[in-house]
Amino acid sequence: MVRPFFACVLAVCAAILPVCSDAADAKFVSIPVITDNRIAPRVVYIENPRFPKFTTGELKTVVAGAAHLIKENFGIDVVIPNKISARNIDDVFSKLVGSEPDGFKGLIGDFRHGKVDWETVRKNLIEQIEKQTDPLADQIAFARPYLTRPVEKEDIDSFSKAVVETFDNRLSYWTSAKLHDGNPIIGTVPGRPDYPLNEYGYWTLMARQGIEAEIVLTNQLVASVEYIPVPIHTSLRGGITGGSTEYNPSSALGASVWVTLFPYVSDDPEIRALRSGDTYTRKDALSYASAMLAHEMGHQLLHLGHPWSTPACLMRPAEALDFAAWTAKFDPAKCPVGSSPAMTPGTDEVPIW
C-alpha cells in the first residue's frame, strides 16, 4: 500500500505541516533506475521479543518467495541477501520517539486511552467513499461481511457510521486481547518501555529517518487510526496495516518497504474473523507474507497502483486479511505491467516529506 502519512494531509490541512507548507511544493520519489533488471536489497528484521518470532531461514524464505513473484510479474531479479540483520524494536523506536516533526503527533488518534475523535475519522471516510468509482450499493456489499453491526439504511450516513463503529470495535479490541505472556497485544507491558510500536505513522517516520535497508520485516502488529484519509478496506480491518512503501533517503531505491508478518502467523480470533475463519500452516503463512512483500515492492520498484477491478493482479489489495483467497486468484498473464492505468509504472507516487 502507498498510504502517505503526511502527503495525504497536504491538500487537506497543509497548515499544520511546516515541513511541506504548500501542496504545490510536494515532491515525490523518482522511479528507481534498475540496471540489468536486477536489484540486491538490504533486509532488516525488527523484532518485538513478545510477538511470535521468525528464524533467519524463514525470513529468507519470505524474501525468496517475493523474489519469485517479482520475477514472474515484473521480470526483475531480486538477489537474496546472505545476511539479514536483526534489530530489537525498542532500540529502533528509542531513536524515533522524541524526533517527531511538528504536527506529527496531532495526526495520531489515541485509541489506547479512548480519546479518538471518531467524528473526524468519519468525515475523512465519507470523503473516501464519495471518491470511489464503485456505486455506494457495491461498496456496502463489499463491506457487509466485515462490519461488526448491520447498516441501518443504504445511505452514506448510515454506512459511514457502521464502518467507523467497526473500525473502533476492531481497533480497541487489541488493547484487551492478550499475547501468550498475558499482557495486551497493544498496551503497556510491565518491565518494558512504552513506545508507540503499533502506530503506522512511526513506521513511516522510521523510513524517513533513513533506516539502512530497502526491505524491513517485522513481527510487530501495526494497527492504528490517523486523522488522514484512511481507505475503507483499512477501516474495516480496524486500522491494521500489513505493510507500506515509504520515502527513505538511505534506500538505493528511494523508498523502502516494510511488511509485518504477524497477521499471517497469528490465530487470534479477530485476525481469523478477517480471513474467513482460516488458520494457516507455517509454510502457507510465509508464502502469503511473500505475496504481501512482492505487492509492496511493486509500489517500490515500479510505482504501480491498485488495479481494483482485476482480481488476478498481485497489485490488487487483499480482501480484509483473507490471504488464501487473495493469492489463489493471482495470474500474472492476466495482469502484465502496462495492462491498465493502475499497472502503468509511475501511477502511484511516493511523497517525500
Ligand SMILES: [Zn+2]
Ligand atoms: Zn498496495
